[in-house]
Amino acid sequence: MAGTATIPIIDISAEGADQIQVAKELVDAAVEYGFVYVRNAGRDISTEQIENAFGLSRTLFASPLEDKQRCKIEKNNQGWSGMHTETLDPKTQRVGDFKEGFNFGTFKDGKATQPIPRSIEPHQAQLAGFREACHALCQKLLLLFGIGLQVDPPTFFTSAHSPAQPSGSILRFLYYPPPSATPTAEPADVRAGAHSDYGSVTLLFRLRGQAGLEILEPAGTWAPVPVTPPGTEGDVAPPILVNIGDLLSYWTNGLLRSTVHRVSFSSTPTPGESSTDPRYSIVYFCHPADATPLAPVPSARVAAAIDGNVHAGAGADKKEMTAAEHLKMRLSETYLQMYAEGKK
Template identity: 35%
Template sequence: MSFSSFPIIDLKADRSTIVQSLLNACSTTGFFYLRNHNLHGAQERMFSLAEAYFRLPLAIKEQHFITPEDRGYIRVGQENLDSANIKQIDEKEAFNIYTSDKSDQLPVLFAQPNNYKLISDFQRACYDLCMELLMYLADSFEIDRDYFTSRHKWGPDSADKLRLLHYPATQKKIANAEHQSIRAGAHSDYGSITLLFQHNQKGGLEVLDRLTNIWHPIEPYEDMIVVNFGDIFEYWSNGFIKSAVHRVVMPVEHLTGSNERFSIAYFGFPNHTTLLSPILSKVIADRAFEKDEHAKHVLVHNNERIITAGEHLRMRLNKTYKY
C-alpha cells in the first residue's frame, strides 16, 4: 500500500478485512476512502444548506464571528492552517459547529427547526461512524474495543466539530507564483479522526508523504468519504500512526471554469481531559517516538511530558487564528 494508490475500506466487508485494512492505512498513508457509509443522502442536504449560508451577505455571516472557543464564522483570510508559514493566509471561509451547540447559539438559517435537526442528525451520524471505525482500530491494535470510544464520549465535554467550508471562485493564475495556488495551507488535523465529504467532483485536496516530501492528490468521489488520522493518534501510537499532513490547492484544470469549491469535515476529538499517553499495545511495544520536523512543530517537544487533549487543542488553535 502506497501514496500512489489510496486504500478503499468497504464497511460491508468482513470484520477481519476491515481491521487489517485499517492497520495498513494508518501505518502508511494515514488517508483512506470509506465506502458504504450510508450518509450520502444526508451529505447532499448538508451541502445545500452550506451553500445557502455562504451565499448570505458578509455582514450577516459576521454576526456569528469566530470566538476563542472556536465556534462560528471564519472569513476569508482569517485562518492560516500552515502555522509554519506565518505570511500565508487561507483563501476560504468556514463555519464551525460543535456537537454541544444549541440552536440559539447558531445563525437564524441553521437555527430553523428543520435545518437544526438536519445538522444535529448529521453530526450524530458522523460521530457514530467515527466510533465504529475506532472500535475496528482498537481491534487492529489488539486492545479493548472500547479503549478509544470511551475517550470520545458524546456530551457536554465533547470537542467534536462539524466544519462547513467554502472556497470562493478565483481568477488567480498558478503560473504567477507557487503560493497563489494554495487555498488551504499545509497542516495536520488537531484531533483523532476526520471525515471529509467532497462535492461536485471538485478536487484540490493533497496529502504529503512525510518520508519523501512529495504531495499526492486525493481524488473526489461523492459516494466515498475521505478519512484521515490526526495529531492525537500520533501521540497515542508513539509515532506509528503519522498525523496526515494535507492541503488544498487550485488544480490547473479548474482555472478555465468555475473553480468554487465546497466541502464538509467532521473532526473527531477526544474529551478534553483525556491524557495523550501511548496505548499499551504489542503493535507499538518498545517503540521510540522519534519526531520529524512536522511533529516537532505541532506536538509537544518533550516526550516525557504527557498533556491532555484539551491542552493540545488550545495550543494548535492559538497558532491558527486571528480573532
C-alpha cells in the same frame, strides 16, 4: 507535481465482512498512509443526509455578511471565519487561507448551542442529526482501530470519545471561492495551507468534480487526492475520506500517521475535476473528551512502536497533556490574530 495519491479503499460496513480483517486493513492504511477511503453506499451516513448538508452549506455561505459576522469564531473554535482569518501554515503563507469556514459545536435537543446565521436556523435539527451520524461513524472507526491495534480493552478509544462529555469535536462547513473571485492570489498561494489535523479522526465529504486536496508524500512531493478514486465511479456517492489526526498519532507514539495535506488552486487537477469553480467541503473533526490524558494507549503494537521508534521522533521526549491542552496549543498557532488580541 507527483501522480495521483494512492490511498486504500475499505468497505467497513460490507455485509458479512470479517471485522478483524477490516480492522487490520484499516490500521495498516493508517500506519502507511494516514488516509483511507471508506465506501459509504448510504449505510453509515445516508446520501440524502450528505446532499442536504451540502445544500445547507451553500445557504449558509450565501448569507449576508453581517449575519455571518454576528457569528464570528471564538476561542471555543465555534463560529464563522472569513477569508484569510485562518492561517494553517504560518511559516510559509504570505496571507491566510483563501476560504470561509463555519464550525458547529454541540447541539442540544436539536438546537445549536451557539449563534448561527438566520438562514439556517430552521434546519438545526437536520444539522444535529448529521453531526450525530458523523460521530457514530467515527466511533465505529475508533472501535476498529482498537481491535486492529489489539488495545486492551478494544473499546479504549470509543470510551474516550463519548458524546456525553465536553470535547473539541467540530462539524465544519468550508467554502473556497473560485480563483476568478480571488484576484489577489499569487502563484505560490494556496487555498488552505499545509497542515495536519488536530484531533483523532477526520471525516471529509467532497463533491464530485471539485479539485484541490493534495497530500504530502514521503518523497516530499504533493499528490492530488481524487474525489472519486478508481473503482468507485459507479457508487451512489463518493467515498468518505478518513484521515488520522495529530492527536491519535501522538496517542499511539507516531505509529498511526498524521499526514500533512493542503488545498491548492490546482493548476493541474485530476482528470474529471475542475479548479475553476467554487469548492465546498464538509469536515467532521472527532476529538476525545477534553480531560482525556494522552498517555500511550495500552497496546502491544503501540509499545513495539515505542521500542522501535516507528516514524522516528514522533513521540520522543513528549510531554503528556490532555486532549483540551493539545487542541488549545494547535488553535493558538492557527488563529494568530485572535490569540494575539487576547494577550493585549
